Amino acid sequence: MGEVANVIVAFAVIVFLFKWVTSSSSGTPDRTAADTLGFRPKNATQDMVDTVSAMFPDIPPDNIRYDLLRTGNVELTTNKILEKGFLEAPPPAYYTLYPRTQNPAPARPATRNTAASTSKQPQESLISRYSLQDRVANQKPDDPPVSEQEIGGKAVWEDTPEKREASLRERKAQMILAARQ
Numbered sequence: 103m104g105e106v107a108n109v110i111v112a113f114a115v116i117v118f119l120f121k122w123v124t125s126s127s128s129g130t131p132d133r134t135a136a137d138t139l140g141f142r143p144k145n146a147t148q149d150m151v152d153t154v155s156a157m158f159p160d161i162p163p164d165n166i167r168y169d170l171l172r173t174g175n176v177e178l179t180t181n182k183i184l185e186k187g188f189l190e191a192p193p194p195a196y197y198t199l200y201p202r203t204q205n206p207a208p209a210r211p212a213t214r215n216t217a218a219s220t221s222k223q224p225q226e227s228l229i230s231r232y233s234l235q236d237r238v239a240n241q242k243p244d245d246p247p248v249s250e251q252e253i254g255g256k257a258v259w260e261d262t263p264e265k266r267e268a269s270l271r272e273r274k275a276q277m278i279l280a281a282r283q
Contacts, residue, residue, distance in 0.1 A: 138195045138196075138198060138199055143171040144170070144173065144175075151166050154170070154176055154179055154180060154183075161188070161189055164202065165190065166179065169182065228278045232274060232275055238279070238282070
């Protein structure tokens with residue numbers, strides 16, 4: 103009977119060691135997303151992240167994706183941002199499943215490229231846009247400042263659309279020249 107007990111104990115130890123060795127060697131790769139995050143993640147596409155990120159550019163995309171994985175709904179995530187003003191940061195386990203990307207979201211580079219291309223081009227001034235160069239040249243530095251009544255004041259309703267347009271154009275010109283002073 104003593105030998106049978108030794109064989110059973112030896113067999114139990116071998117089974118225990120085998121399970122321990124095989125489970126520790128594969129460990130984290132076999133863990134599911136639900137085990138890692140602590141909840142069952144819902145479907146969150148990049149379009150959903152881009153939509154919320156376009157509405158709230160100050161919220162980090164990882165926070166948005168994490169909340170979308172929890173809720174699965176853009177509307178709920180948006181309401182949470184509007185109510186709280188922020189989204190919770192994802193836990194470190196989130197980054198094992200969804201590593202941070204080095205390049206920013208696709209919607210943002212287009213905005214940056216547009217801003218960069220406009221900064222390279224010389225900005226058109228209001229004086230040149232409204233063709234007020236000759237008025238600026240005729241102004242003298244010792245001219246008295248223009249009063250508020252002369253700047254925009256109240257417009258008189260003209261009879262024809264052409265006269266109303268000319269009156270509006272003249273008021274714009276006066277405001278631009280007054281702002282320049």
